[in-house]
Structure formats: structure tokens, C-alpha cells
Amino acid sequence: MALNSSFLNRLAGGLVAFALLAACESAPQNQRAEGVQVGQNSSFANLVSAEQVEQSSAQAYGQMLQEANGKKALAPANHPQVVRLRAIAARIIPFSTEWNPRAKDWKWEINLIGSPQVNAFCMPGGKIAFYMGILDNLKLTDDEVAMVMGHEVAHALREHARERMGKSQATNIGASVLSQLLGLGDLGQTAAGYGAQLLTLKFGREDESEADLVGMELAARAGFDPRSGVTLWQKMGANSAGAPPQWLSTHPAGSTRIADIEANLPKVMPLYLRTKAK
Ligand SMILES: [Zn+2]
Numbered sequence: 001m002a003l004n005s006s007f008l009n010r011l012a013g014g015l016v017a018f019a020l021l022a023a024c025e026s027a028p029q030n031q032r033a034e035g036v037q038v039g040q041n042s043s044f045a046n047l048v049s050a051e052q053v054e055q056s057s058a059q060a061y062g063q064m065l066q067e068a069n070g071k072k073a074l075a076p077a078n079h080p081q082v083v084r085l086r087a088i089a090a091r092i093i094p095f096s097t098e099w100n101p102r103a104k105d106w107k108w109e110i111n112l113i114g115s116p117q118v119n120a121f122c123m124p125g126g127k128i129a130f131y132m133g134i135l136d137n138l139k140l141t142d143d144e145v146a147m148v149m150g151h152e153v154a155h156a157l158r159e160h161a162r163e164r165m166g167k168s169q170a171t172n173i174g175a176s177v178l179s180q181l182l183g184l185g186d187l188g189q190t191a192a193g194y195g196a197q198l199l200t201l202k203f204g205r206e207d208e209s210e211a212d213l214v215g216m217e218l219a220a221r222a223g224f225d226p227r228s229g230v231t232l233w234q235k236m237g238a239n240s241a242g243a244p245p246q247w248l249s250t251h252p253a254g255s256t257r258i259a260d261i262e263a264n265l266p267k268v269m270p271l272y273l274r275t276k277a278k
Contacts, residue, residue: 036264053161058107081132085110111129118131137239138236146228154215208251
């Protein structure tokens with residue numbers, strides 16, 4: 001059967017329009033059968049491609065590891081805490097694709113930096129780092145480590161960094177502010193690029209609540225007790241009495257944070273108990 005090209009064009013146009021409409025109308029994170037619900041991602045994320053963000057992230061992460069290694073501050077693969085962190089990550093990662101289908105192709109990396117900083121992060125594309133200080137100072141249990149990891153992984157899965165970059169690109173001030181921060185002046189703007197932004201990102205309150213919620217669910221599905229979210233933040237709060245740890249400067253451990261976590265426990269406890277029963 002011969003179809004003329006204008007018909008094909010119209011058909012293709014119609015399909016594209018339909019697909020766009022379907023994409024706008026489908027809000028997968030709002031229609032989950034169980035677990036926690038979150039809103040749509042900000043459309044600012046569309047200003048920067050996910051590939052671009054993940055690529056910059058991999059580069060910045062690689063540089064960071066190299067630097068740590070040069071200072072003999074990169075824990076080897078057979079370090080008991082590295083073994084522990086990777087075992088916890090291996091349980092959480094399988095549940096990540098439900099939140100972001102790209103995650104199945106991510107080259108996940110989990111490393112431990114031998115620094116007393118109380119800090120941890122997961123960069124876009126699944127590049128996780130824990131600092132020795134967060135494990136040592138807070139004496140975290142496996143469940144509590146899973147809460148921190150789940151939280152950081154949730155930022156990556158929900159593409160909060162991509163949103164922030166999209167926003168900074170929209171306002172076109174991100175790069176120059178960053179150059180000033182790094183003391184690079186105007187010349188540094190291009191060199192600073194995305195990678196450096198990724199290492200200095202702070203998320204807003206909304207992204208933080210979302211990461212708490214999604215992180216708690218990931219950890220609960222992986223069989224980690226979500227109630228440890230409460231003890232984690234209590235420990236964080238107690239630890240902040242002296243010099244505030246790095247992680248706390250971007251993650252305030254206010255009483256509302258703990259109250260929010262407690263209020264959300266009923267949504268994730270059944271997932272935890274189901275995994276534990278298996
Ligand atoms: Zn966070």
C-alpha cells in the first residue's frame with residue numbers, strides 16, 4: 001500500500017503530539033501503587049540534558065578520587081568500611097530504577113574518603129562518596145548508613161542537580177558565582193563548568209524533604225529499618241553541638257525534619273516489614 005508523504009508527515013506529527021501530551025499527562029511519581037508520593041520534576045531540568053550532567057559528574061568524581069588518592073586518602077577496596085558501604089549500596093541500588101529508568105545504565109561507584117569531615121554525597125549518575133568522619137563520629141549503624149545513602153541516592157535519582165543547573169543556566173549567574181567562589185575570576189567560567197558546580201551544590205528545602213522521603217523508601221524496600229532515620233538525625237543534632245559538620249551545613253537537623261520523618265513512617269514501614277519477612 002502506497003501512502004503519500006504528506007499523510008505520513010501528518011501521521012508522524014500526530015504521533016509526536018500524542019506522545020507529548022501523554023508525557024505531560026503521565027505523572028508516574030504521582031500514581032504509585034504503594035510507597036511514597038512526590039511531585040513532578042521542575043521543567044528547569046529540561047534545559048540541561050541528563051547525559052551532560054552525568055558526564056560532568058563522572059569527570060568531577062574521577063578528579064576527586066584522583067586527588068584523594070594522591071593524598072593517600074582513598075580507602076582501598078578491601079577496607080572493612082568500604083566493603084560495608086558497598087554491601088549496603090548493593091541492596092539499595094536494585095530499587096533505584098523505579099525512580100529513574102536511566103539508573104539501570106549508571107556505572108555506580110561507592111568510595112570512602114579518609115577525611116574527618118562528616119559528609120557524604122551521591123553525584124548524578126550514581127557516584128557515591130562517604131567520608132570517614134560520618135561513620136566514625138556518628139558511629140552509624142547499617143540502618144543509619146542506609147538512610148544517609150538512600151537520601152543522597154534520592155537526590156541523584158530525582159535529578160535535583162540537573163534542576164539546579166537548569167535554573168542557574170536560566171538565570172545565567174551560576175557559572176560566574178561559582179568562578180568567584182573558586183577564586184577563578186572571569187577566566188574560570190568555562191573551566192569551572194558543570195563538574196565543579198556538582199561538588200558545591202546545595203539543595204533547597206523542598207528537594208531535601210523529597211530526598212528524605214524517597215531515600216527512606218529506597219532503604220525500607222532494601223530491608224533497612226526506616227525508624228533509623230529518626231536516630232540518624234538525633235545523632236546529627238547531638239554532633240552539631242561543637243563545630244557543625246559539613247553534611248549538617250547543607251542538611252539542617254531541625255525538629256521539623258525528625259517530625260516529618262516520623263509522620264512518613266507509616267508509608268514505608270510496611271515495605272520494610274515485607275522485605276524483612278522474605
Ligand atoms: Zn540532601
